[in-house]
Amino acid sequence: MSDLTSTDLFDLSPVVPVVVVDTLDQAVPVARALADGGVPVVELTLRTSVALDAIRAIAAEVPEVVIGAGTVTSPALAKQAAEAGARFLVSPGATPSLLAAMRETGLPFLPGTATVSEALAVLETGHTAMKFFPAEASGGAKFLGSLPSVLPDARFCPTGGITLANAPSYLGLANVGCVGGSWLTPADALAAGDWDRVTALAAATAALR
Template sequence: MTPRESAAVLRGICARTPVIPVMEIHDAGRARPLAEALLAGGLSVLEVTLRTPAAEAALREMAQVPGAVVGAGTLLTPCDVARAVEAGADFGVSPGATPRLIEAALDAGLPLLPGAVTPSEMMRLLEEGHDMLKFFPAAASGGASALAAIAAPLPQLAFCPTGGVTEANAPDYLALPNVLCVGGSWTAPRALVEAEDWPAIERLAHRAAGLAHRLRAG
């Protein structure tokens, strides 16, 4: 896989949804009903961060849900890439980008959404062929206004902002032409997951899925 091929796949994935739920899962037994609730609410692209012992098992469970496109998040090393591939991830997400990480993902055929926050980081990735990036940490790095400013000198780039993105400020990002989607944890809060309140999570997902429609209507 080349960087341009990876970026093209990721653009297609990100264009499917206005919001990617970013989840830290502690009990793999809840993964499948959680994914089903999110899909029922209209969110088909999901991210499971590799931060817990249950993450890989949870990813495997979610990957078996029909219609789900499941990514492995917080990929930091080539070992993490191997774990993501073995667990059945459709794509990977990283808070940053290193040559070894990118090489491992390309060699494994895993589309990787690399993180960048400065123009220099973005230019280096663009030079390599990566034109679909994660903007992280979004809120701490200037938020939607920063991405609006970046669009002028770097119009080739598209972004998925994460980090401090909420239901309240997501529309500010989604209104930008260089933002395809956002990533956030508010659609699957830990308290609701642990309570197994799948109807409540479905309602949150439905509201999130409607963000793009409301922006177009407005």
């Protein structure tokens, strides 16, 4: 079981960095760079072959960072991420079997939704915290701003097309707890080992709250 709840995830940072590491040696330095910039959370996506090992490394070597697994697309991945040391799970969508598997890990999780029907399906399971993905392509802040009147209990972490420029339009909404963004960890910065740049980008998000 986790010491966090799903709604706690909204309070860790206004921006959750969505991180893709191509090599294992990027994992610990990028997590430390984000923490140095005041961002104590990482959603490391399960899109590369080293992702699970990267989660293990960050969990072991950077305990001050709350490490989570993103792009959880199957029950098997949910279990593997939990076993690797992830402290929360994020999925791009939500099927009944995936929802059940994430719940069974005992970890907090943000299931992906993009429509009112999908959000209702998640709410029917008793879960109120969810991801809104792909945010910009699915109606953006205007769409999310129209939901509280019909889905008053739902809270979201929008991800997909979020930038430093448009993040405030989401964070100003009552039903948005945080946003997810990849701009804090550009691929070229990771490839070059430019950890000072990552720290500076992380520090810039402090002004968003």
